[in-house]
Amino acid sequence: MTTTSVKRLPAENGRSGWEAISRRSLPVRSLEGNVTADWLIIGAGFAGLSAARRLLQLRPYDKIVVLDASEIGKGTSGRNSGFMIDVPHNLSSSEYASGGLDATRLEMAQNRAAIAFAKEAADEYAMSSETFDPAGKINAAATARGMRLNISFGQSLRSAGEKHAFLNAAEMQEITGSDYYLGGLFTPGAVLIQPANYIREFAAGLSRKIDLFERSPVTALTRNKGTWAAISPRGKVTAPNVILGVNGHIDDFGHFRGRLMHIFAYASMTAPFPAEDFGRQVSGRDRWALLPADAMGATVRKITSCGQSRIVIRTKYTYETTITVSDHRMAKMATEHRNSLDARFPGLKELPFEYSWAGRLCLSRNHVPAFGEIEEGLYSACCENGLGTVKSTLAGIMAAELATGTASEQLEQYMDHAAPSRLPPEPFAWLGINSVIRLQELRAGREG
Numbered sequence: 317m318t319t320t321s322v323k324r325l326p327a328e329n330g331r332s333g334w335e336a337i338s339r340r341s342l343p344v345r346s347l348e349g350n351v352t353a354d355w356l357i358i359g360a361g362f363a364g365l366s367a368a369r370r371l372l373q374l375r376p377y378d379k380i381v382v383l384d385a386s387e388i389g390k391g392t393s394g395r396n397s398g399f400m401i402d403v404p405h406n407l408s409s410s411e412y413a414s415g416g417l418d419a420t421r422l423e424m425a426q427n428r429a430a431i432a433f434a435k436e437a438a439d440e441y442a443m444s445s446e447t448f449d450p451a452g453k454i455n456a457a458a459t460a461r462g463m464r465l466n467i468s469f470g471q472s473l474r475s476a477g478e479k480h481a482f483l484n485a486a487e488m489q490e491i492t493g494s495d496y497y498l499g500g501l502f503t504p505g506a507v508l509i510q511p512a513n514y515i516r517e518f519a520a521g522l523s524r525k526i527d528l529f530e531r532s533p534v535t536a537l538t539r540n541k542g543t544w545a546a547i548s549p550r551g552k553v554t555a556p557n558v559i560l561g562v563n564g565h566i567d568d569f570g571h572f573r574g575r576l577m578h579i580f581a582y583a584s585m586t587a588p589f590p591a592e593d594f595g596r597q598v599s600g601r602d603r604w605a606l607l608p609a610d611a612m613g614a615t616v617r618k619i620t621s622c623g624q625s626r627i628v629i630r631t632k633y634t635y636e637t638t639i640t641v642s643d644h645r646m647a648k649m650a651t652e653h654r655n656s657l658d659a660r661f662p663g664l665k666e667l668p669f670e671y672s673w674a675g676r677l678c679l680s681r682n683h684v685p686a687f688g689e690i691e692e693g694l695y696s697a698c699c700e701n702g703l704g705t706v707k708s709t710l711a712g713i714m715a716a717e718l719a720t721g722t723a724s725e726q727l728e729q730y731m732d733h734a735a736p737s738r739l740p741p742e743p744f745a746w747l748g749i750n751s752v753i754r755l756q757e758l759r760a761g762r763e764g
């Protein structure tokens with residue numbers, strides 16, 4: 317018998333505004349006692365829930381159990397900016413499309429397969445357009461450098477035959493109500509989700525056919541005579557096959573240690589303000605979604621519901637070896653958000669933030685997932701490289717196909733990557749990665 321103790325469990329850093337304004341229809345159920353299943357999935361984010369949905373399609377009569385340490389929508393899957401992006405989106409350099417034409421085409425095909433899978437789920441689970449909105453996104457540029465990055469990104473999209481449109485400063489102002497931006501690059505294929513709604517409605521849709529247990533952390537995983545057992549404080553799940561959809565926590569399960577970068581991203585959401593006259597005057601149309609032209613800049617979204625608007629802003633990253641950050645750091649990041657918001661929307665200076673939060677991303681140095689059968693009957697669908705709404709969705713689908721022996725060209729292409737490469741030992745990794753982030757953020761300047 318082999319046993320791995322899971323020493324660190326997920327923790328929340330601030331309350332996600334998306335989660336706070338989202339309603340959940342599904343009662344919380346925790347694991348009590350011993351359960352046997354055909355499949356156990358650990359983690360109920362994009363990866364874990366997508367794996368469950370794909371397994372249901374492939375093995376409709378099998379028993380599937382999903383365990384999560386937290387509550388659906390409170391983890392990183394319910395605290396992101398909600399951009400499901402089809403075009404290349406490489407966060408580890410300031411240019412999004414850093415590969416050649418073939419790599420760009422493959423990445424787009426993979427991202428689109430994940431978005432199509434998400435759309436099928438959104439249709440089946442009757443998600444509204446507030447939850448799942450195929451509206452496209454704009455890469456907004458506030459500096460001459462940002463404009464150059466947009467032009468270069470536009471060129472790579474043109475070479476790949478992809479639809480895109482450049483927007484000038486007046487058009488950006490008409491959309492956002494702000495004269496901060498010099499221009500933008502619109503691409504139509506992105507879907508904007510309300511992430512907490514999406515993940516909750518996805519889970520509620522699945523829950524008719526699977527057993528989903530929240531507040532049920534896995535504290536140890538054992539293997540005995542070909543069967544896995546996941547131990548939780550008040551129960552145990554035994555299954556021959558396990559899929560890990562725990563993203564960066566995969567190294568707390570003893571795999572890919574020293575190969576994954578845990579990057580914190582920080583966001584804030586304003587209090588609501590009236591959408592009509594005042595809202596339109598200071599912040600333009602009811603809904604828009606801006607990514608920064610420089611990947612190290614600020615992501616800004618405006619949402620409107622029942623006559624009330626809010627702005628959500630994400631900017632700044634840090635690399636951490638811990639799973640929580642200090643209150644001091646959280647306050648500092650909220651101040652950064654305030655400065656970025658005020659610079660763009662001076663008319664909202666008096667409007668407070670209602671929520672500020674952070675969440676953990678998982679990146680590998682060589683931009684590959686931590687994927688595959690890592691022990692007999694144990695599969696990893698982890699390391700989303702910062703774009704988990706699509707990459708973790710895809711990893712979950714692929715893990716279900718791999719685990720059921722469902723061969724496809726897509727799976728073959730997906731599996732064709734190196735393992736995540738090794739990081740320098742600590743504290744050199746911490747120092748090096750944070751220095752690179754700081755330098756890139758300084759270079760991004762007014763984009764942040």
Ligand SMILES: Cc1cc2nc3c(=O)[nH]c(=O)nc-3n(C[C@H](O)[C@H](O)[C@H](O)COP(=O)(O)OP(=O)(O)OC[C@H]3O[C@@H](n4cnc5c(N)ncnc54)[C@H](O)[C@@H]3O)c2cc1C
Nearest residue numbers: 359361362363385391393396397399534675703704705708
């Ligand atoms: C501020 C911010 C903005 C972002 N914006 C975007 C964006 O616009 N677009 C985009 O694509 N991505 C974005 N991301 C990243 C995105 O949120 C992640 O990539 C995504 O959540 C990863 O999904 P996942 O399912 O792989 O992992 P997670 O969402 O982290 O889910 C893993 C689950 O595993 C559970 N778990 C871990 N350990 C255990 C255990 N021992 N026992 C039981 N359960 C366990 C956790 O509770 C968690 O629910 C953003 C992230 C942040 C923080």
